[in-house]
Amino acid sequence: MNYNKPELLDSLAAEYVLGTLTGLARKRFQRLMLVSIRAREAANMWEQNLNNLASAISPQAPSDATWHEIIRRIENKPQREKSSPITTPSLWRTWSFIATAACIILAFLVIQPTTSVKQTQQIALVKNQIEQPLWFINVSNHELSIKASNQLIARTDRDYELWMILKGQDAPVSLGLLPKYGDKTILKNKLFNATDITLLAVSLEPVGGSPNGLPTEVLHTTELVLL
Incomplete structure (x- = not known):
């Protein structure tokens, strides 16, 4: 796939922001954003445009048929009666976000049952390709x-490094090395x-972390959930 084509990049970005880009395609675009300023x-741009559009629209309560x-x-029940189709992507994106946040919070309670969540501002769950939790943040x-899951099979000859991608920032910013087992606390980067x-x-990095300040081999990506 030629990501240098502006039309393709714009289309993928639009689907990514709307939430209609899913599965492996979404993960590929997330990895692309790690290395592509254009992406x-x-x-x-799409996030800003859609936020501006959303703020200009008066809220409308969904009909009973929509609910x-x-x-x-959500429950994957067979349809017994004809109902109104859902045509608003933002509605599905909201529900998708709520479902994702609920899953992450549930995983948090399973992985860290003894940790207080009173001071939590954001959470994130790093999963592998088969949806197994690896780290909870x-x-x-x-x-x-950060806590490593017992499902993480860590390499002993390599380290794992956490990065954040900032809007308008040319390069990823390192947040520090992840634990291979147990818990670890990392002070917040000033950015x-x-x-x-x-x-x-x-x-995945050599022991000690990235040698040049950039990710060596990106394994996983995830989104930060604001509570």
């Missing part, structure tokens, strides 16, 4: 508390601002 700029269809699709006022973070990424 990040395209996503930022019925939402619940039916709990962001509070001044630090990131850490949740509203400016496009995504988080995990890279």
Whole structure:
């Protein structure tokens, strides 16, 4: 796929921001944003344009038929009666976000049952290709508390490094090395601002971390969930 074509990049960025770009295609675009300024700029442009559009529209309460269809699709029940189709991507994006946040919070309670969440501001869950949780990230006022899942099979000859991609920033910013087991606390980078973070990424690095300040091999990407 030729990501140098402006039309393709713009189309992918639009789908990514709307939430209609899913699965492996979404993960590929997230990895692309790690190395492509154009991809990040395209996503930022669509996010800004859609936010401006959304703010100019008066809120409308969904009809009973719409709620019925939402619940039916979430529960994957067979359709018993004809109902109004859902045509608003932003509505589905909102529900998708809520479902994702709920799954991450549930994983948090499973992985860190003894940790208080009172000071939590944001959370993130890093998963592998088969959706197994690898690291849970709990962001509070001044630090990131990170716990490795028991499903993580870590390499002993390499380290894992956490990065953040910022809007308008040319290069990823390292947040530090991830634990291979147990817990670890990392002080917040001075550039850490949740509203400016496009995504988080995990890279595989030589022991000690990236030798040149850039990700060596990106393994996983995830999004930061604001609570």
